[in-house]
Amino acid sequence: MNAIHSPFARKLGAFVSLSENEYAALDRLHGRRKVFAAGLDMVHQGQTNQAAYILASGWVCSYKILADGARQIVDFQIPGDFLGLRSVLFRTSDHNIEPVTKVEASEVLASDLLATFSETPRLATAVLWAASRDEAMVVEHLVSIGRRDAKERTAHFLLELGARLKLVGLGSASGYACPLSQYLLADTLGLSAVHVNRVLRELREDGLVTFQHGQVEIHDLDGLVELADFDKTYLDHDGPLLK
Amino acid sequence: MNAIHSPFARKLGAFVSLSENEYAALDRLHGRRKVFAAGLDMVHQGQTNQAAYILASGWVCSYKILADGARQIVDFQIPGDFLGLRSVLFRTSDHNIEPVTKVEASEVLASDLLATFSETPRLATAVLWAASRDEAMVVEHLVSIGRRDAKERTAHFLLELGARLKLVGLGSASGYACPLSQYLLADTLGLSAVHVNRVLRELREDGLVTFQHGQVEIHDLDGLVELADFDKTYLDHDGPLLK
DNA sequence: ATGGTGGACTGAGGCAGATCAGTCCGACCC
DNA sequence: GGGTCGGACTGATCTGCCTCAGTCCACCAT
Numbered sequence: 260m261n262a263i264h265s266p267f268a269r270k271l272g273a274f275v276s277l278s279e280n281e282y283a284a285l286d287r288l289h290g291r292r293k294v295f296a297a298g299l300d301m302v303h304q305g306q307t308n309q310a311a312y313i314l315a316s317g318w319v320c321s322y323k324i325l326a327d328g329a330r331q332i333v334d335f336q337i338p339g340d341f342l343g344l345r346s347v348l349f350r351t352s353d354h355n356i357e358p359v360t361k362v363e364a365s366e367v368l369a370s371d372l373l374a375t376f377s378e379t380p381r382l383a384t385a386v387l388w389a390a391s392r393d394e395a396m397v398v399e400h401l402v403s404i405g406r407r408d409a410k411e412r413t414a415h416f417l418l419e420l421g422a423r424l425k426l427v428g429l430g431s432a433s434g435y436a437c438p439l440s441q442y443l444l445a446d447t448l449g450l451s452a453v454h455v456n457r458v459l460r461e462l463r464e465d466g467l468v469t470f471q472h473g474q475v476e477i478h479d480l481d482g483l484v485e486l487a488d489f490d491k492t493y494l495d496h497d498g499p500l501l502k
Numbered sequence: 503m504n505a506i507h508s509p510f511a512r513k514l515g516a517f518v519s520l521s522e523n524e525y526a527a528l529d530r531l532h533g534r535r536k537v538f539a540a541g542l543d544m545v546h547q548g549q550t551n552q553a554a555y556i557l558a559s560g561w562v563c564s565y566k567i568l569a570d571g572a573r574q575i576v577d578f579q580i581p582g583d584f585l586g587l588r589s590v591l592f593r594t595s596d597h598n599i600e601p602v603t604k605v606e607a608s609e610v611l612a613s614d615l616l617a618t619f620s621e622t623p624r625l626a627t628a629v630l631w632a633a634s635r636d637e638a639m640v641v642e643h644l645v646s647i648g649r650r651d652a653k654e655r656t657a658h659f660l661l662e663l664g665a666r667l668k669l670v671g672l673g674s675a676s677g678y679a680c681p682l683s684q685y686l687l688a689d690t691l692g693l694s695a696v697h698v699n700r701v702l703r704e705l706r707e708d709g710l711v712t713f714q715h716g717q718v719e720i721h722d723l724d725g726l727v728e729l730a731d732f733d734k735t736y737l738d739h740d741g742p743l744l745k
Numbered sequence: 746a747t748g749g750t751g752g753a754c755t756g757a758g759g760c761a762g763a764t765c766a767g768t769c770c771g772a773c774c775c
Numbered sequence: 776g777g778g779t780c781g782g783a784c785t786g787a788t789c790t791g792c793c794t795c796a797g798t799c800c801a802c803c804a805t
Binding site: 323325330344348349351373376380383384388394397399404406407448 | 594597630641643645648692735
Binding site: 683684685695696699700702703714 | 781783
């Protein structure tokens with residue numbers, strides 16, 4: 260295993276020990292590099308025969324829109340994340356994917372993905388693991404919205420983002436750059452933008468975190484962790500499970 | 503493909519066309535048949551080296567408990583469902599699994615599962631697909647709790663359950679047997695039990711559904727679908743994607 | 746300079762759903 | 776026949792968060 264592989268390959272390698280051959284197959288998966296402008300959907304609900312993407316830079320969000328226009332953001336993807344897996348496995352996409360910032364991503368064609376699984380089967384297990392980790396995040400998000408109040412929920416979200424960014428080298432325990440508006444936060448947390456604003460002020464006044472000018476600064480990590488009942492084990496892994 | 507295979511094998515076969523050899527591998531996966539009494543955890547948060555199960559009969563629920571004792575139910579599993587996949591892929595379980603009724607299930611050992619993936623690799627892709635379908639349900643659940651009000655959310659949940667049960671032959675368009683108490687419903691929907699009771703009464707008074715004495719009767723399917731903005735495509739599949 | 750736009754921020758008032766504190770009924774157990 | 780227990784159900788009150796209706800400021804286009 261050497262350093263020339265993509266962040267995505269490194270992530271999978273953390274779960275399933277990969278051979279040079281398998282690393283090569285992963286790197287071949289990266290198809291045409293595409294650039295997307297912020298705000299223009301990459302994948303649209305109901306669209307068929309969609310490609311998947313591996314994110315190289317920028318942030319995107321996956322969301323659903325209800326008939327009355329309400330939006331629920333399900334997750335954000337950051338560099339190194341795989342996106343649109345479900346749009347490929349089911350033939351039609353059940354959600355929208357929109358860049359939050361300008362984004363660079365490699366396209367992965369459905370046919371290439373399925374061919375890779377049959378040629379290098381351990382990669383199918385590795386992607387299964389990655390998908391399970393994503394599911395664990397969605398589950399934690401569900402628990403937040405269902406049973407944490409607005410303040411706890413916001414704290415939990417900021418902690419989770421921080422932990423994820425740290426794993427890919429884009430942040431530290433004390434803070435990170437975050438391009439999300441309070442409107443995006445609101446649609447993520449199931450709150451109104453007005454209330455998000457008040458909650459962020461409270462967290463600031465409590466000396467826990469500040470989120471201003473696109474920068475999250477964590478001032479009291481322990482306090483936040485306790486408030487949010489945050490347990491980061493669902494984001495971690497303790498070395499390859501499959502040798 | 504013949505009729506002797508388990509419901510689980512049939513479910514996977516709907517996505518990936520399986521050979522007799524692959525069906526046989528799936529059937530071998532079913533290990534020791536176990537029986538669990540209602541209310542006694544099958545898998546506990548933080549437990550390691552857990553087995554997974556394939557549900558033969560009965561209902562179970564997966565949930566998380568927060569530090570303050572609040573519970574959020576993430577999903578119910580019904581016969582034919584695979585449960586505890588994440589407990590196996592991560593070595594430690596991030597959630598609890600509890601039988602709602604008396605349950606019969608076949609144990610699947612982590613080592614058998616991983617061995618099956620390497621011997622019959624198409625099954626890894628098939629399980630990946632099943633896991634993605636589960637994720638799609640969790641996502642829909644998240645959207646419900648985040649952006650639907652109590653009545654819409656309850657209606658959506660009852661419709662989803664009905665659609666799932668119908669797929670495994672345990673219900674019809676007009677109703678189904680449902681062993682869930684209003685407390686379980688409350689912890690699923692992110693509501694209080696008191697409010698669930700009132701919402702169920704409203705749905706009854708509107709002539710949409712009744713849920714009484716363990717039986718859900720759907721009186722106005724179209725009305726419910728419209729109220730809940732229910733789109734069942736995320737539960738469906740239109741024949742094998744992988745030939 | 747001037748107007749337009751998007752995001753952060755605020756106060757006032759309203760409401761959906763929580764909480765508290767019960768009643769009632771059927772199942773099960775001495 | 777009384778005791779207990781779990782689940783459905785109810786009324787009264789409280790509150791977290793929403794909605795409405797703004798202001799202010801930075802940035803951009805004309």
